[in-house]
Structures are given as C-alpha cells and as structure tokens.
Amino acid sequence: MTDNRFDPGEADARWQHAWATEETFRADSASPKPKSYVLEMFPYPSGRIHIGHVRNYTMGDVLARYKRMTGHEVLHPMGWDAFGMPAENAAMERGVHPGTWTRENIATMKAQLQRLGFALDWSREFATCDAEYYGQEQALFLALYDAGLVYRKESAVNWDPVDQTVLANEQVIDGRGWRSGALVEKRKLSQWFLKITAFAQELLDGLGTLDKWPDKVRLMQENWIGKSTGLEFRFAGSNFDEAIAVYSTRPDTIFGASFIAVAADHPVAQQVAAQSSDAADFIARCKAGGTTAAELETAEKLGFDTGLRSVHPFTGDDLPVYIANFVLMDYGTGAVMGVPGHDQRDFEFATKYSLPIPRVVAASTDQADQPFAGEAEPGEGVLVNSRFLDGMTVDAAKRMVIDKAEADGWGEGKTVWRLRDWGVSRQRYWGTPIPFIHCDACGIVPVAKDSLPVILPEDVDFATPGNPLERHATWKHVSCPSCGGAAVRETDTLDTFVDSSWYFLRFASQPADRPFDPAEIAAWLPVDQYIGGVEHAILHLLYARFWTRALKHIGMIDVAEPFRQLFTQGMVTHETYFREKRVNRADGKGTILTLDSFSPAEVSRTSEGATLKTDGKAVEIGRVLKMSKSKKNVIDPDAIIAQYGADAVRWFMLSDSPPERDLPWSEAGIEGCSRFVQRLWRLFGQYDPQAQGEDAALSRKTHQIIAATGEDIEALSFNKAVARIYELTNAAEKASPSASRSAAIRTLMQLAAPMMPHMCEEAWARAGFKGLIADAAWPKVDAAMLVEDEVTVAVQVKGKLRDTLTVARGLPNDELERLALASEKVQRNLDGAAVRKVIVVPDRLVNLVV
C-alpha cells in the first residue's frame, strides 16, 4: 500500500468487471438453494437515470446481496418499460425514430446503472419494445380473448386532444390527461377492453392475503375497487309508461324519497329532450359543465323537472322526475331516488327546488319530528315516519326492505363497483400492436398464433399528429386469416400498463416459443420483495394483480398474487436556491417580483448559508422539495458517482432517513458518507490474522450487531442497519489489537458488503481472503454471545428516574429492591417517606411507589 485511501475511480470499474466476467449475479432456476426474487419497478428509458432510481435500486440491491450471503439463490433482474409517448414526442420534436431514441436511452441508462455496481442478472435483460417480448404479450392477449376476458365495445371514451389518444379512467386526473394536462373530451369509439371487473371481488378479497403490503396501498386499492351493496328497484310511472330503475345503498330510507333524478344521458332524459327543447338545452348545459375539479367544487345542484311522475311503491305518492347534473350515467342505473333528509346532494337539490325534506332516521323514536340543522344526516340512527320500519336500526331496515322488494318482485339486492373495465386501446404508434384483423366479411378476426408477432413497421412518419399506423401505406393491409379476402389490421396499440402487467413473469422465465415456462414461474414467483414508488399504488399494481389472476384463471400459471411483499420508498428531495428579481412589466407599467432559481451545481453551500458561485453573493435557501427540473434542485447521479464513487452514493441512499420517507439530499451528507467509506477502509487495513487475545466486550458487541443488522436489512430498515455498522466501527476503532478485534473487522467487511460492495471487495482481497466477498457467507451469530452478563437497572421513585445500578444479570427481585433502597440518591429523594409498593422488572428496572 502506497496510499491509505480507497480510490473508487480505479477500483469500482475493476470489481464491476469481475462480477460481470464471473457472472456472479446470474440466477440459476435449477439451483437447490431456497429462492428469493427481489424486484424493483423497471424504469422507463427517459434518457438518464435520476436520483430516485438510484435510491430504489440501491435498496433492492442491498436486499439481493444480503439474500445471496444468507444462502439464497437470488433473482434480481433489470429491464426497460420501453413503449410510450415520450419516444413519439421525441420523434415529432427531433425527427429521430422512437426506436432509435429508446435504444440510445437504454444504452446510456444501463451504463449508469452499471457504474453503481448493482448485483443484477443482466442476462435476463429485455425491453418491452423487443418483438420477443411484445410478441409473447400478443399471444397472452389472444389467450385472454379466447377466455372471454377481452372484448370490444363502442363507448364514450376519454379523448386527449393534445396527445390524440384515448385515456383510461385512471389516467384522467381532475378532468385532464395525466400526461398532457389537456382538458379531456368525450368521444364515441370502438375500443378494446379487458374484463378486470370480472375479478373485482377476487381483487378485493386478495388484498386480505397481502399482509406484507403497506396498509396505505391496500386501502387505496380497496377504495378504488369501491364495492357497495344496495338495492336496485323500479319506480313505476304515474303519468308515463316506463318504470325507472334506481340504485340505492340506503333502501332503508325509501319512505324519505321525495323525488327521482336521472342522469343527462339517461334514456328517459333523452326521450324528454326529444319532445322539449328546454330539456335538450338543459342536457347540453350539463355536458358543457366541465369535469374539472374547480368546476365540480363550485357546481350547483341543478335539475330540470321533466313533468313526469313516478309512483312510490309503498305510499303511492307521486314523485317528480328530474334530470339532474349530479347523477352519473355510468354508475349504478344512472338514476337515483332523492332522499334529501339523509343525503347531502339530495338535500341541496331539494332545498333549491323547494321539495319536501322528510325525516326517516332519527337519534331515537321520540325525535321523529326533529328539524334538520341545514344539512343532511347520513349517519346511524333508528327509522321513523316509515310505517313498518319504525324503530328499526338502519342495518335491519336495509335488510328488511331488500327482502321485501325481492319477495314482492319490484327490486333486488345488488352489488355495484366503482371499478370499470380497463380500456387498453391507444391510438399510438409506439406500443404493442393489438393482434386483430378487421374483415368486412368475417368481422373481427384474431391474428393466427403462428403469425405472431405482429411486428411494428419501422418506416413511419410523425409529420402529422395522430397514429402513423393508421396512414401507413402497406402495413395495415392484410388478407383475412379466416376468408382470405382483403382486410385491415387493427391499428390501435396496447396501453403500456399492459406491458408492465406481466414483465415480472418474463424475467423469471423467457423461452423463445412461449411467454414463459410454468415450471420456472412456479420456482420463482411470487416476487418476494417488490420495491417502487407509491405513485404506482393503484394503476400498475392493480393491473399486474389482475393480469396475474387472469393468467391463473386460464390455467397458464398457478400464482394468484404476483408480489408477496411490497415496499414503497420515499422521494429524494433537495433544498431550493433562489433570488427575488424585479422585472419590468411587458406593458411598461411598473415591475413584477419574480424568482430566479439556481441549481445546486451553481451554488456554494456552507453551514452559514448559500452563495452563487458566479458572483459570490448570497442566495436564499428555499423549502426542501422533490427534485424537479422546474425547481432546478436536481442532482445528476453521474456527477456525484464520478466525484465520490458508487459506494459513498449508495451509503448516502441508505443512511439517516427511513426508506419509506423522503430523503433530503445534501452536500454535507454525501461528504460525510465519502469520509466514512475512507474511515472504514483504514480500519479494514488494520485487519491482522495473527492478532492474539480475547476482548469479550467487543466480541459480544460484534455478535449483537450481526444479529441486529440482519434483522434490520430483512425489515428494509436500512437506516438502522447503517447505524449498527457505525456503532461497531466506533467500537472496533477504540479497541486494542486482539483476535476479537480482527474478527470484528472481518465481520464489518461482511456486514458492509451489501451496501459498499466495491470497497469491501477491495478490502476483502487485500486482507487475503479467498474469492469474492459477494459470494461470502453472512457471518454466523453465536446466540450465547448476545446476552450481557452485566446489566444496567433503572431505579425510579414514583416513575421518575433517580438512579441506575450496574449489577450482574439475573439478580433476584428482592436483591434488586434492596440495592435500589440502598441508593443514596433514592434515599435523598424518598426523604423518609414510606415505600408502599415496589415494582421490579428483572434486569431492567425498580420502581418505588410512595
């Protein structure tokens, strides 16, 4: 050793090369070892890795390496979610082909990931835009079609006028496209759907088995699936022929109904509109009334009295039928009974149109005439003013009304779901072609399985908006597989969420002639640990769960839930730097105050404050926010890896913040991590296999920390595992040379290896150990070493700490009590008072109660 510094610039690449050439992280499906499948959500190849990826993949990597060291055969793959809009945008903006753009990004990002030394099995890498992948996806899509889980439907779709495509309900946020932010329009189109609603109950029940998922995610999915039970029943017309079917979760309140409301799209509304221009105008206004959040919040409950009257099934009263702007056609039956007393929307509506507001639920039967306090009372209580229901609880009355409706034949109990079928058609080029052919004679015909894959044509142009497949000269024209006549291909492609709904199966098994081998799936699935951002809590995770269940349903796999354990990690945040600036208004009338943001690279940050490098003058330090281009608070992983080395960056990603919380990036923090890498390196340099002598305290500490670190890593509490390693490092540094100290140093190499793999390999080799530390076993814990022979016992008086005693472990209670009473501090505190009661927790505490 000429220099006692670890040089990541030289060593990182060398060890990365060693792992690659020895195929250290290649997963063997045939291995007899217990299997562990560690997966992080694969990235979209947007151009460059960002710091959030680094955090995500570092966590998975530590777990994967730890599992290897503890005797598991680990599958830790990586690939690319490579279809999607940004590639087409790049094509339109820069004239580069989406495939070229995507492949270049993948090459860049793969090199970035490799510089971080991740223990990935690159032999299984694929991109979803590979024909070998999307061709198998087409085969699966056809298999689901054969099973009746794929269908076509003419439907009103969410049309994004900017991206010129259809969006799933899930992709419409506050009435705007999730990507473009454009106001979404309604259009009628024939679309491909996946029957996710057929699995609604299963998907809901399955959540109950996912005990290693965050409660938050399960709850979000539960709400999204949105099961509700109630009664669907009919109100016969009084002055017209048809009955109007309504759905209610509160059939118990039926005696409180004072009107019927139907959606603007409801057939009854349409019929009325055909006769009345006023009604038609009202319906038009309802549709114009946008779906944006702002409009909905302020939207007034509006109705149009159709003049139609329905008959109440019990009272025989006439109820007016309104067209109302707050009733949705695509939920329930598109019509509701208005019970203003016990539903807030109905209350507002009845107030506006001066309709009766009867009370049918009250706190007790003697409060049947209690007036309402300006709002509906949707809660619990007993039924009043409801004839045969009077005095019953809400639940009992619900059952009673449902039973009666079913017995008398005017309604039936029904379950309604919020979840809708998944529209997967996209009018885009850069996606998986939907393998169907439209034939004038035969209708819609699936592509023959032996003609798969349907390959995307390369020669497309993006000069005009819309789908280039639509206007491709030759690709869409084919002969019908059924009759041989002239036909055209489906030009829609699949939603990219389909691509990510089964990629974890293809990682486990990738035969050339089938989507996967069921035996290999059985060996690896379910994924033992899945790690990713909470932003995928609903869409991706629900679709992947559905896809897995659908494949099980058709007998292709025997796994119901794809991800046994799920972890959602927090974001990486950074301070923002800015200056206020006055700029002249465009019209010359005075000035406006604006903010100039600066990137961390432009700023020098000390503990006192921050200054701009160019002029040396102070800049303001703003809030700590998620890294984003607009706030300019972005750190480029490449730059910091080049400066500090992969191990320091990895260590930072694991330190301090619990992994589910946000991690504030700081210059001081990464500096500290870099210093610690060097400090450990120096300690590792003191490893001496010849050292003699026993240091019992250090040995005990070593074993305690092995046990604790393992538990922490398994719980993904990396911040705590990191703290343990610091603790043992501190203890080992202070200890005098001994065999115990050498053992502690060797142990530290192993404990730190999953986190700082490069430096630990280097130290392991320098210390003369054979083989790679990546292949070394996790150190064994000697259970006998975990217990201390001396313990510190707290002595309390009335629950307040007054003294501590250091005593032999296992001292009997009466002896502890005697020692506690003998304490001078305790006696001073008791001040002669008699002790009434003594609580002793062996080896922990004595509490004297006076």
Next chain:
RNA sequence: GCCCCUGUGGCGGAAUGGUAGACGCGAACGACUCAAAAUCGUUUGUCGCAAGACGUGCCCGUUCGAGUCGGGCCAGGGGCACCA
C-alpha cells in the same frame, strides 16, 4: 366533504408500555501542522455555577410508569371525490 399517514434536539432520525434523544450531519473547543485540508480527541435537548427542574405538536384520560395505549383538538402531507 370522506378516508389514511406523520408531528421527538440546530438538522436527518433511534427507542418489545420500563433509563427519551442510539447512529449520523452540523457546531464548539483541543491535538497534529509554519498554515490549511485530512485525521484524531472532548463537548453538544433546554434552563441552571451546582443540586436539580423541565422536556417527544396541544388538552384530557388509562397505568406503579406513556414518545408508545384511549378520547378530543391543532398543524403538515397523501389518497379519493357529485359513486347514490
């Protein structure tokens, strides 16, 4: 509006109902150095010279004992939303 999560030093955060603040960052002082960096050492919740008192968002409660359990608030963050 409904549902969920989180509030602990200057900062990130530890803590099976049993010694609050592990570990890290930052800071102060000291050693080494001509000097600086690096490194090493000591100190670091608040008030107090000390003894000690007070301290986990606020208020009640349960308990011998509450950061932890229960009830009620406040603040911040997230999810869903005319879903009948």
